Amino acid sequence: MNKNRKSAVRWGLILIAIAIPLILSQLFPDYFTLFKLFNLSWGQVFWVLLLAWIAWTSFKNRALFFGIFASGLIVKTISEASHFFKWTGYMYLALFLIALGCQLLAGGSQLEVKMNVKTGKKDDDGTSLSYSESIGENGEKVSIESVFSKCVRYVHSQALRKLSVSTVMSPVTIYLDQTQLKDGRGKLDLDAVFSKVDIYIPREWEVQADSSPVFSRFTALNPSGLTADSPLLKIDADLVFSQVTIHRV
Known part of the structure; x- marks a missing residue:
């Protein structure tokens, strides 16, 4: 199990x-x-x-x-x-x-513990953003947490191996369109409670998702034309009263 x-x-x-x-x-x-x-x-x-x-x-x-x-x-x-x-x-x-x-x-x-911390900036609509992030060596591991706050995060790692996202009662948007997976393989661990999560990934990535939604919705569709050597993002999602959508750009 x-x-x-x-x-x-x-x-x-x-x-x-x-x-x-x-x-x-x-x-x-x-x-x-x-x-x-x-x-x-x-x-x-x-x-x-x-x-x-x-x-x-x-x-x-x-x-x-x-x-x-x-x-x-x-x-x-x-x-x-x-x-x-x-x-x-x-x-x-x-x-x-x-x-x-x-x-x-x-x-x-x-x-x-969190050596690289960035908190707060203004979005285009003037909304204050608040989040916490922790980056491991060479950007291979990235951790994002958000509790009762709006979170927008741009990940530019060129060797991402693992991304951990934990959110409680927050709207979260994560952009991975400028990210490269280490050896073409990456892992996303997602825990969301009463949250809305939007994740933007490159169009050529393949997604394998294993989600356990409790009164939640998880949307991640693979387009046609993917090959065996396409970058692979594996997602383990534990969702409670949440909505998660994977967008391709």
Whole structure:
């Protein structure tokens, strides 16, 4: 079982496991009091689950600010429903300062890993772009991450071997039309959650895609006329509520 299939199976089991106690709490309200323990309504349960998803994906992508902030909102929702303590405006301010402080404290170690970092420029329409990138030796490995921001990236590596893209709730556009694959072979690992990803590749490239879309769409069509020695880009895509399109230029 490949990586993407394992991920899809894992998330499928998790979602089913979450649904089972929800059903049991309605079928047997007198015996199954999991959510009554916190006095959570169905809307609050949905909100907590959504925040938990955001927190998990944020921590996975090292976006500590969003992860800690979402976790704090989970505590706030449960505390209000259970009357553990009163959540005031100062609590929001404290949560913001804690999340920002932790992100700044973690920033030093991240900069040591990402030696070549470019952040922010203006698009033609004036939109501010924000992204993070890490480039390996000789441009063979390129890593792009985007969390809650618009990302546009031009890759000009002449010996690209592996491209890793991780995005959460972001519109991402990647241009590979000026890229050369090392020995005519390259690998793209793509993880997208609630995102729209557009990737532009040269017309002569062949694409072999292995995707595990969960409520997502992946589009990559090979044109006719490709030969056995055409450059090959293998794609492993793990998608959740996302749309990915491979364009040829």
